[in-house]
Amino acid sequence: MALHDSIRYENGTLMMDALPMADLVAKTGTPVYLYSLKRALHNLHAIRTAYSGLTVEVHYSAKANGCLAVLRALIQAGAGIDAVSAGEIHRALTAGATPQQIVFAGVGKTPDEIRYAVGQGVGWFNVENVDELHQLQQAATDLGRDAVPVALRLNPEVTASTHPYIATGHGGAKFGLTAEVIRHVLAHQAQYPRLRFGGLHVHIGSQLGDTAATVAAVSRAQELLAPYPALRMLNIGGGMPAVYRQGQALPAFSDFAAALRPLLRDYHVILEPGRAIIADAGVLVTTILYVKKQAGQTLYIVDAGMTELIRPALYEAVHEFVPLRSFEGNIHRAAQVVGPVCESSDVLGQEVMLPELRPGDRLAILTAGAYGMVMASNYNARPRPPEVVVTAQGNSAFVARARETWEDLLRGEV
Ligand SMILES: Cc1ncc(COP(=O)(O)O)c(C=O)c1O
Incomplete structure (x- = not known):
């Protein structure tokens, strides 16, 4: 099982750090997300350690989990x-980031x-489009800003070993600029006097199964930067994988580094x-409503x-x-x-090995801290769940976000 120091059994009780999960969910009921700040900070530290000796800044990708309490903890730790x-910029600023600590990416700003x-x-600014450069130049002119820092996002035309829905660096993907366009822009930097070109951005996908494609992508980026010794910023994106299943063979942070x-x-x-x-710092806790035994299955x-x-339905996760x-x-x-939503794809797990359980028993869905709550929806008029955070010391917890109410669901409608 993909358990670890922060999420483990102690005398038959599933714990998050020093607290039994059963106690944590008693405050809010289920479904509920629980996050261990201790584990998130441990992971941040492990990434930094793997890359030590190099000039590396870690910019946590808020799209994975934008909970303010999570952002706050990571920002306080220097991310x-x-x-x-x-x-997301607004969220990051609200959580205490300085504007300079933020990189702004996106294919359609x-x-x-x-x-x-x-x-x-x-x-x-991670720029993915030549028209975006013109808009940036215009905004800088209008607002009287100079030297707006730009990293051009390269589409390196490499195939990442991951699910096709989370691969971004292959030719034909909507992401990034081709090498040809980047060569042209870098040769014409003077056309954008309010911008400061600092280097390149390359992100080839998420949950990467090997390091080779990343190495190939970085090499391609460096070929483009070779004629410009002043441009030495390289943003190599995210993509380092998490262990979702025990025994999964995946490259570690140290392998990438x-x-x-x-x-x-x-x-x-x-x-x-x-x-x-x-x-792996988050779980989704759910309660069994019914047990149905039919057609030879439970x-x-x-x-x-x-x-x-949504990850199982969207990515076959x-x-x-x-x-x-x-x-x-x-x-x-x-x-x-299976979930209660009126969709055949609302299956959270197939062929899950479980003991005989009864209505009222609770399950933790492991490794649910990323791309979980951020992708939650109100489909079927279901209020989104609360988020409970266990502090970095591991011995206390608070409700970081309340469960949505029916009023929340109606807000803004006439
Ligand atoms: C540009 C960029 N950076 C970072 C990330 C974060 O990726 P991951 O969560 O796999 O580290 C993504 C995710 O899709 C991305 O598109």
Whole structure:
């Protein structure tokens, strides 16, 4: 099981750090997300340690989990933020980031978002479009800003070893600029006197299964930068994987760092990890509503579904499920864990090995801290779940976000 120091059994009770999960969920009911700040900070530290000796800044990718309490803890620990919308920049600022600590990425930034970000003075713009450069130049002129920092996002035309829905660096993807366009822009930097070109950005995908594609992408970026010794910022994006299933063979942070180290020595490197920091720091806890045994199978119908965790339906993602109190010794049988949403794809887990469970029993869905709550929806008029955070010391917790109410669901409608 993908358990670790922060999420583990102690005397048959599933714990988050020093606190039993059963106690944590008693405050809010289920479904509920629980996050361990201790684990998130541990992951941040492990990434920094792997890359030590190089000039590396970690900008946590807020898209993975934008909970203010999570952002606050990571920012206080010195992380910058990778934001993909003005909304995420606003969240990052609210959580205490300085504008300079924020990199602003995104394939479709609106003119208003660009003006907002220039006005705030964000640290880097990861630019994916030549028209975006013109808009940036215009916004800088209108707002009287100079030397707006730009990293051009390269589409390196490499195929990442991951699910096709989270690969971004192959030719034909909507992301980034081709090498040809980048060569042209760099040769004509003078056309954008208000911008300061600092280097390149390259992000080839998420949950990367090997380091080779990243090495190839970084090498291509460096070929483009070779004629410009003043441009030595390289943002190599996110993508480092999380362990979703015990025994999954995946490259560790240290494998990425070791493979890239020879290439990165003379560069100012930015990393944008999201999943690698927060995925295994979070669980989604759900309660069994019904047990249905029919057509030769056991179905556990639970109170969380694709509205709370869409990853299985969207990416065929596989999560592990563990009961809040262990049933060691009991026979485990394959069951389906399904949500209450009126969609056939609302299956959280297939062939999940579980003991005999009853209505009222609770399950933790592991490794749910990334791309979980941020993708939650109100489909079927379901209020989004609360988020409970266990503090960095591990011995106390607070409700970081309340469960949505029916009024929340109606807000803004006439
Ligand atoms: C540009 C960029 N940076 C960083 C990330 C974060 O990726 P991950 O959560 O895999 O680290 C993403 C995710 O899609 C991304 O698109």
